[in-house]
Amino acid sequence: MEYKNVIPTKEEFYQLYETTGWNARYGFTQDDLFISINKSWYLVSVYDSKKLIGFGRIVSDGIYQTFIGDLIIHPDYQKRGIGSKVLNLLIEKCKSSGIKWVQLTSAKGKAEFYKKHGFQERPADGPGMERLLY
Numbered sequence: 480m481e482y483k484n485v486i487p488t489k490e491e492f493y494q495l496y497e498t499t500g501w502n503a504r505y506g507f508t509q510d511d512l513f514i515s516i517n518k519s520w521y522l523v524s525v526y527d528s529k530k531l532i533g534f535g536r537i538v539s540d541g542i543y544q545t546f547i548g549d550l551i552i553h554p555d556y557q558k559r560g561i562g563s564k565v566l567n568l569l570i571e572k573c574k575s576s577g578i579k580w581v582q583l584t585s586a587k588g589k590a591e592f593y594k595k596h597g598f599q600e601r602p603a604d605g606p607g608m609e610r611l612l613y
Contacts, residue, residue, distance in 0.1 A: 480525055480526070480527055480532075480533075480561060480564075481525070481526045481527075482523055482524075482525055482564065482565070482568060483523070483524050483525075483526065484521070484522065484523060484524075485522075485524050486516060486517060486519075486522065486524070487516075487524050487531045487534065489509045489510065489512065489513035490509065491531040492509075492512055492513060492516055492531065492534065493509040493512055493513075494531070495531050495532070495533075495534055495551055495553060496512055496551065498551070498553055498554055499551055499586070501586075515548075516534075516536060516549075518538070519536040519537060519538060519548070520536075520537045520538055520539040520540075520541060520545075521536065521537045521539070521569065521572045522534070522535065522536035522537070523535045523536070523565050523568045523569060525552075525561055525564075525565060527556070531553075532552065532553040532555075532556045532561070533551065533552045533553065533556065533561050533562070533565055534549060534550075534551045534565075535547065535549060535550040535551070535562075535565040535566065535568070535569050536548050536549050536569075537569055537572065537573065537581075539573075539578065541576060541578070542577075542578070543578075543580070544582075545573055545578050545580060545581045545582065546581075546582045546583060547566075547569060547581060547582070547583040550562060550565060550566060550569075550583075552565070562592065563595075563596065566593075566596055567596070569581075570596070581598075582607075583598065584607060585598075
């Protein structure tokens, strides 16, 4: 596996993103997703040979607000430590930049993965919120 700080092609990213099932709800185009990943503060792309099999990114102002926006590992490559490696690379970038607080929204059934890496659920009296705009 090769871990790189490079933006994948829009086709590569779209194919990986489609493996999550998230797009059934949102309907993003290849262009939509490519524009969004190009606005990342930091990202890691994982390749097996020339195939994109993993991706993680941070959206941040570089000081105060930091959010792990995506952490995607192709289903055929899950449970091999790749997601942990990507998450650790993202966290190390934050630490080396002096960032003190990292936020994320966990996909359904993935909270335990993040807990293993030191993340905590927000208290019930201070949960995150969302607003769908469609």
